[in-house]
Amino acid sequence: MADSASGQTVQKDRLEALLLEERKFSPSGEFRRQANVASQAIYTRADRDPEKFWGGYARRLDWIKPYKKVLEWKAPWAKWFVGGKLNVTANCVDRHAASDRRNKAAIIWEGEPGDSRVLTFGMLEREVNRFANALKSLGVGKGDRVAIYLGMVPELAIAMLACAKIGSPHSVVFGGFSAESLRERINDAKAKILITADGAWRRGNLVPLKKNADEALEGTPTIEKVVVVERVGKTAGTTLAAGRDLLWNDLVAKASDKCSPEPMDSEDLLYILYTSGTTGKPKGVVHTTAGYLLGTSVTHHLIFDIKENDVYWCTADIGWVTGHSYIVYGPLANGTTTLMYEGSPDFPDRGRFWEIIEKYGVNILYTAPTAIRTFMRWGTEWPAKHDLSSLRLLGTVGEPINPEAWIWYHENIGRGQCPIVDTWWQTETGMILITPLPGLTKTKPGSATMPFPGIRAEVVDEKGKSVGPGAGGYLVLTRPWPAMFRTIYGDPDRYVQQYWTRYKGKYFTGDGAKMDKDGYFWLLGRVDDVMNVAGHRISTYEVESALVDHAAVAEAAVIGKSDAIKGQAIAAFVTVKEGTQPTDQLKEELKKHVASKIGAIARPEEIFFSSELPKTRSAKIMRRLLRDIAEGRLLGDTTTLADPAVVNRLKHQYEEEGKSE
Ligand code: WTA
Numbered sequence: 001m002a003d004s005a006s007g008q009t010v011q012k013d014r015l016e017a018l019l020l021e022e023r024k025f026s027p028s029g030e031f032r033r034q035a036n037v038a039s040q041a042i043y044t045r046a047d048r049d050p051e052k053f054w055g056g057y058a059r060r061l062d063w064i065k066p067y068k069k070v071l072e073w074k075a076p077w078a079k080w081f082v083g084g085k086l087n088v089t090a091n092c093v094d095r096h097a098a099s100d101r102r103n104k105a106a107i108i109w110e111g112e113p114g115d116s117r118v119l120t121f122g123m124l125e126r127e128v129n130r131f132a133n134a135l136k137s138l139g140v141g142k143g144d145r146v147a148i149y150l151g152m153v154p155e156l157a158i159a160m161l162a163c164a165k166i167g168s169p170h171s172v173v174f175g176g177f178s179a180e181s182l183r184e185r186i187n188d189a190k191a192k193i194l195i196t197a198d199g200a201w202r203r204g205n206l207v208p209l210k211k212n213a214d215e216a217l218e219g220t221p222t223i224e225k226v227v228v229v230e231r232v233g234k235t236a237g238t239t240l241a242a243g244r245d246l247l248w249n250d251l252v253a254k255a256s257d258k259c260s261p262e263p264m265d266s267e268d269l270l271y272i273l274y275t276s277g278t279t280g281k282p283k284g285v286v287h288t289t290a291g292y293l294l295g296t297s298v299t300h301h302l303i304f305d306i307k308e309n310d311v312y313w314c315t316a317d318i319g320w321v322t323g324h325s326y327i328v329y330g331p332l333a334n335g336t337t338t339l340m341y342e343g344s345p346d347f348p349d350r351g352r353f354w355e356i357i358e359k360y361g362v363n364i365l366y367t368a369p370t371a372i373r374t375f376m377r378w379g380t381e382w383p384a385k386h387d388l389s390s391l392r393l394l395g396t397v398g399e400p401i402n403p404e405a406w407i408w409y410h411e412n413i414g415r416g417q418c419p420i421v422d423t424w425w426q427t428e429t430g431m432i433l434i435t436p437l438p439g440l441t442k443t444k445p446g447s448a449t450m451p452f453p454g455i456r457a458e459v460v461d462e463k464g465k466s467v468g469p470g471a472g473g474y475l476v477l478t479r480p481w482p483a484m485f486r487t488i489y490g491d492p493d494r495y496v497q498q499y500w501t502r503y504k505g506k507y508f509t510g511d512g513a514k515m516d517k518d519g520y521f522w523l524l525g526r527v528d529d530v531m532n533v534a535g536h537r538i539s540t541y542e543v544e545s546a547l548v549d550h551a552a553v554a555e556a557a558v559i560g561k562s563d564a565i566k567g568q569a570i571a572a573f574v575t576v577k578e579g580t581q582p583t584d585q586l587k588e589e590l591k592k593h594v595a596s597k598i599g600a601i602a603r604p605e606e607i608f609f610s611s612e613l614p615k616t617r618s619a620k621i622m623r624r625l626l627r628d629i630a631e632g633r634l635l636g637d638t639t640t641l642a643d644p645a646v647v648n649r650l651k652h653q654y655e656e657e658g659k660s661e
Pocket of ligand 1: 275320322396398422427428448509511532535536
């Protein structure tokens, strides 16, 4: 592990910086008095009897049939709320539409060009029912998988909820992924239907979703029909394939707005979401019905301190887990008004986020450190132009936040008054697991603080022994939690191997961490070959595979290089085939090639040609040393190399090239 660990050096740098961080921030008396959680007793209560704790919250959900048992745990296999039946959409939409919340805004949507749409719970119920019936008319039934490849439009949330209503698991594919990535995910899930749009708006440009989808569909035997949302209209210039493609609007126009919810078992599949792992293709993370709904709604309510009239905004894209859990399912289960923004933070100018907050009176903002660092660079004049006094609470997610960014966020967005919740979790965990409770926890900038009530986390060494306060190690979770993933779709062995085998019976997160003397956790980045680029998970393996797929490339090694804004940027060391000229033009071509194979998020920032790569005697490329080179550090331990001279030559060559650029 040490040899392949692209994350190892991040850890060391961050550990050193964090040891100097001693500031603490307490919630104000005013915040504390109104907070949803005001007593530490919640921790002891949950820890003493977690099943009773989670079971207590289960009463907040509408059940079609009550469950018999909160948890059945035969590590690593979990069943939560055994024997129960319920429907996620009935809980997220129907029950609110049948209550005083009928005319309350469920989704406030802001389009990038400036158009907007508000759906009340009553309206959302009708739209979801129409589309659920449309899906049924296409032959979609319980258990059939539906792939969704859309931008951030209301139809995305409507489609997910319609799938959940009829018991058809969805698999949402981020709109920034390429045709090939989409095809791979459709085929792994064996999806029957694809829902896409003619295009999407991003920074004023058109993202050609339908064009990509058409390309993907050349190799997807299971897809029977394609539903097309018209978002960009004539500008897209797309055509519909006769007999295959149908317009969303035509379908819903004919559909009834009544649809009764499919009774789902607690453990029935709710959705599959693909994420990058250490090796191999992206894996389909499986989330099920009851535990996921309960875990996301309880954490959303307590961590974001949700009140009835709050406007809550999570800026993630629904193509990632953060959007699934904290734009759609968690907030809507709680009857919260959730804001969805279609586009980029700098369109038409760099004040767009702050303008949206002022326009809708947003109370809670949940965003990513990479965005905060970008705002820092743009300067305080942008937020200063807007009235942000509606904000009561701020959150971050996706990557470690550096104390400078935390303080900037606190002062310039939170006016020094809003607590910040730095929330640690993963696609696999489904819900937030390490986080402050905003009315309770003294926060330290850069620390995600403590495990949520009922959750147990530990920092362990290679052998699985707790390392004790102050030392760095691997973050593991030692108890099951309701929203945990249940398996990898179609590959249960990988579920066991990758997550539960290294430390028997404990969940291995792939993250490095340190616990301090107060019991606070400091996340130190990935310890495996997963990069975190602007909060997006990409594996070195995927980018390497895309590079060697190019005819000119013999071998490639990819690393995440520290980057002041994105956290990590992708750097690739490439050996070209004999007879090929390593030109600047080829560099550009390779970058483009990766972007077209995976998606623009995986485009390497830097490509460096070298005739050889540092390898161990067993022929394993030592990425750790490549990171040392790319980040301009002294080389680490080279004793296991087959030929230590290679890496010294490479370092020299890298520095020379840097000088001439
Ligand atoms: C990282 C996103 C530090 C971590 C919800 C994890 C974080 C990976 C934090 C999961 C945080 C997420 N502090 N690191 N608050 N939140 N991470 O699956 O490395 O896209 O393993 O889920 O992001 O990324 P994923």
